[in-house]
Amino acid sequence: MTTLDEPSTARSTRPGAVGEQPRAVASIERLLDDAPISRFHRRAVVVSGVGFFTDAYDLFVISTVTVLVQAQWNLSTALASWVSGSAILGAVVGAFVFGRLADRFGRRRIYLVVAALMIAGAIAGAASPNVGCLIASRLVLGLGIGGDYPVSAVLMSEYSNRRDRGRLVGLVFSMQAVGLVVGPLIAMTLLGSGLSHDLTWRLLLAFGAVPAASVIYVRSKMPESPRFQARVEGKVEEAAKKLEQFSQGIVGSRGTARQPLSAWRDGAAAGEPAATTRITLRDFLRNRRMLRLLIGTAGAWFLFDYAYYGNTLSLPAILHAVDATATLIDKLALSLALFVVFAVPGYFLAIHRMDRIGHRRLQFIGFAVMAAAFVALGAIGPLTSVLGAFIAVFGISYLFIEFGPNTTTFVLPSEVFPTQVRTTGHGIAAGIGKLGAFIGVFLVPILQNAFGLRGMLFVAGAASAAGFVLTRLIPEPAGRSLEEVSGEDALSGAA
Numbered sequence: 271m272t273t274l275d276e277p278s279t280a281r282s283t284r285p286g287a288v289g290e291q292p293r294a295v296a297s298i299e300r301l302l303d304d305a306p307i308s309r310f311h312r313r314a315v316v317v318s319g320v321g322f323f324t325d326a327y328d329l330f331v332i333s334t335v336t337v338l339v340q341a342q343w344n345l346s347t348a349l350a351s352w353v354s355g356s357a358i359l360g361a362v363v364g365a366f367v368f369g370r371l372a373d374r375f376g377r378r379r380i381y382l383v384v385a386a387l388m389i390a391g392a393i394a395g396a397a398s399p400n401v402g403c404l405i406a407s408r409l410v411l412g413l414g415i416g417g418d419y420p421v422s423a424v425l426m427s428e429y430s431n432r433r434d435r436g437r438l439v440g441l442v443f444s445m446q447a448v449g450l451v452v453g454p455l456i457a458m459t460l461l462g463s464g465l466s467h468d469l470t471w472r473l474l475l476a477f478g479a480v481p482a483a484s485v486i487y488v489r490s491k492m493p494e495s496p497r498f499q500a501r502v503e504g505k506v507e508e509a510a511k512k513l514e515q516f517s518q519g520i521v522g523s524r525g526t527a528r529q530p531l532s533a534w535r536d537g538a539a540a541g542e543p544a545a546t547t548r549i550t551l552r553d554f555l556r557n558r559r560m561l562r563l564l565i566g567t568a569g570a571w572f573l574f575d576y577a578y579y580g581n582t583l584s585l586p587a588i589l590h591a592v593d594a595t596a597t598l599i600d601k602l603a604l605s606l607a608l609f610v611v612f613a614v615p616g617y618f619l620a621i622h623r624m625d626r627i628g629h630r631r632l633q634f635i636g637f638a639v640m641a642a643a644f645v646a647l648g649a650i651g652p653l654t655s656v657l658g659a660f661i662a663v664f665g666i667s668y669l670f671i672e673f674g675p676n677t678t679t680f681v682l683p684s685e686v687f688p689t690q691v692r693t694t695g696h697g698i699a700a701g702i703g704k705l706g707a708f709i710g711v712f713l714v715p716i717l718q719n720a721f722g723l724r725g726m727l728f729v730a731g732a733a734s735a736a737g738f739v740l741t742r743l744i745p746e747p748a749g750r751s752l753e754e755v756s757g758e759d760a761l762s763g764a765a
Contacts, residue, residue: 298496298497298500298506298510299497299500299751299752299753300751301513302430302431302496302513303431303432303751304431304432305431307431307434310429311429311430311438314425314426314429314492315426315438315441315442316485317485317489317492318422318423318425318426318442319422319441319442319443319444319445320385320445320481320482320484320485321384321385321388321414321419321445321482322422322442322443322445322446322449323445323446323448323449323452323481324388324392324418324449324478324481324482325415325418325446325449326445326446326447326448326449326450326453327449327450327452327453327478327481328357328392328411328453328478329449329450329453329579330449330450330453330454331453331457331475331477332353332354332408333354334457334471334474335353335471335474335475336350336353338467338468338470338471339353339401339471341467342467342468342471343400343401345401347715349401351711351712351715352401352405353401353404353405353408354711355708355711356405356406356408356409356412357391357408357409357411357412357415358412358579358704358707358708359409359412359704360391360408360409360410360411360412360413360415360416361412361413361415361416361419361700361701361704362412362416362701362702362705363412363413363416364384364387364413364414364416364417364418364701365416365417365419365420365696365697365698365700365701365703365704366416366697366698366701367413367417367697368380368383368384368416368417368418368693368697369419369420369693369694369695369697369698369700369701370551370693370694370697372420372421372424372694373690373691373692373694374548376494376495376498376499376503377421377425377428377495377498377693378425378492378493378494378495380417380421380693381421381422381425381489381492382489383417384414384415384417384418384421385414385418385482385485385486385489386414386482386486387410387411387413387414387417388411388414388415388418388478388479388482389414389479389482389486390410390414391407391408391409391410391411391412391413391414392475392476392477392478393476393479394406394407394410395407395408395411395475395476396472396473396476396479411478414482416700416701416704417697419696419697419700420683420684420696420697420700422442423439423442423443423680423681423683423684423696423700424495424684424696426438426442426684427439427681427684427685427692427752428495428497428498428689428692428752429495429496432749432750432751432752433749434625435625435685435747435752436624436625436629436681436748437621437622437624437625439680439681439684440617440620440621440624440681441621443617443676443677443680443681444617444618444620444621444677446617446676447609447614447617447672450609451606451609451610451614454603454605454606454609455606456477457602458599458602458603458606460473460474461598461602462599493512493513494512496509496510496512496513497509497689497752498689501689501690501758502548502689502690549688549690549691551694554694554695559757560687560691562743563686563687563695563744564695564698564699565740565743566741566743566744567682567683567686567695567696567699567744568683568698568699568701568702568703569702569736569740569743570633570637570679570740570741570744571675571679571683571699571700571702571703571706572702572703572705572706573706573733573734573736573737574637574671574675574676574679574706574733574734574737575679575703575704575705575706575707575710576707576710576713576730576733577644577733577734578671578675578676578707578710579706579708579710579711580707580709580710580711580713580714581714581730588718589601589604589605591718591722591723592654592655592657592660592723604661607661608661608664608665611665612665612666612668612672613668613669613671613672614672615669615672615673616668616669616670616672616673616674616676617672617673617677619669619672619673620632620672620673620674620677621677623673624677624678624681624748625748625749627748628746629681629682629685629746629747629748630678630741630744630745630746630747631746632673632674632677632678633674633675633737633741633744634738634741635673636670636671636673636674636675636676636678637675637735637737637741638734639666639667639669639670640667640670640671640674640730640731640734641731641732641734641735641738642731643663643664643666643667643670643731644667644727644730644731644734645727645728647660647663647664647724647727648724648725648727648728648731649728651724654723654724654727675737679699679703682747683696683699684696685747685752685755685756686745686747686755686756688757688758689752689753689756689758692752692756
């Protein structure tokens with residue numbers, strides 16, 4: 271059975287086990303590490319990013335949808351919270367389940383399944399005749415969104431070169447920025463069009479199916495992760511062939527990689543060993559090193575998502591507490607301004623600076639500024655009573671949310687776990703993160719009612735500070751190969 275202990279662990283002597291991976295496996299990994307950014311990478315970014323567009327679009331519009339259906343169906347506060355939070359609960363389950371399945375059956379198959387679930391959930395939600403059906407459809411949508419987190423992140427990470435990996439995986443996640451802008455624009459357009467509120471919220475939900483439907487065919491043509499095929503399934507020849515075909519010869523043909531595909535393909539075919547021994551979920555969860563990484567990645571993600579999703583989904587109520595005279599369209603406009611002025615630049619800064627600053631270091635910076643901003647809002651009374659002052663400080667927190675943990679909590683779990691359990695690890699981290707979001711959706715309104723807006727912001731500041739502390743458990747992966755970061759190089763002798 272394959273061990274996951276520290277890289278100094280003795281190697282297995284079983285034929286085809288990790289200790290006897292062929293040089294061809296190391297070669298294909300080095301080809302990917304040294305390959306230049308190409309159309310292959312850009313295409314993968316767009317195709318992978320649709321899940322995060324859907325996630326962000328849904329994150330925003332569901333707060334508007336909830337206001338409309340609560341009035342239409344006379345929902346209690348508890349039922350309204352279930353409408354807002356059911357997709358997030360589905361994402362918890364989806365991340366756990368599909369993250370594990372992607373390590374068992376391959377990333378590409380699950381890639382298609384989660385896209386289909388997002389389409390089905392969005393359409394079913396738009397057609398819901400009652401609140402029970404709406405909540406159920408949102409759970410289905412959440413399953414797809416949650417499953418898309420580990421699969422899209424890990425696929426992009428495993429396609430990437432070592433120098434630009436943070437930027438490429440961050441670009442996938444930055445499709446959230448598009449969703450955050452498109453969501454309020456569509457909501458404002460429909461609300462101002464004179465359409466009935468019933469038709470408005472149904473159209474808002476139906477539009478969520480469009481991005482996933484637009485790329486499901488292209489996803490079916492994407493190759494399996496070459497690292498997964500070569501190292502886990504033992505299909506080195508097939509991995510090399512499909513990679514070269516899909517990249518149109520870019521990977522391995524421009525002299526930037528250490529070894530062209532043709533130099534080792536013939537040798538790989540002769541005596542290529544079987545796939546490596548699979549790591550069981552039980553062994554993964556019992557391993558001290560993996561548990562430390564899970565506590566660091568999942569714990570930081572949980573704390574971040576509590577603060578981020580709790581505040582964002584409660585943004586209409588938060589803005590109402592600051593300015594009770596604001597209408598629904600006023601709140602939409604203010605939310606849009608927050609996203610455009612603060613959040614979107616944060617995404618772009620993260621993409622362009624992450625690999626230079628360091629992925630772990632950027633998470634430290636983001637959590638520190640978030641904690642300071644939230645504590646300042648809670649401690650200084652005028653900041654929550656004067657709209658302009660509130661927007662300025664809350665906006666700074668949004669800038670460093672994106673230029674920090676919102677991006678890095680997604681990127682880091684795609685880098686630190688071994689190939690055999692990479693989507694499992696990312697799925698657990700994402701699922702626990704979404705559990706934090708689910709708790710935030712329910713707890714933030716309760717805290718705001720019990721302790722006021724300032725008390726609720728103090729709790730968000732404490733969560734951010736705790737996330738800063740847990741980040742210390744994560745290694746710095748920037749500029750290093752996935753195999754080096756996870757310990758696979760030393761473990762297998764493939765380096």
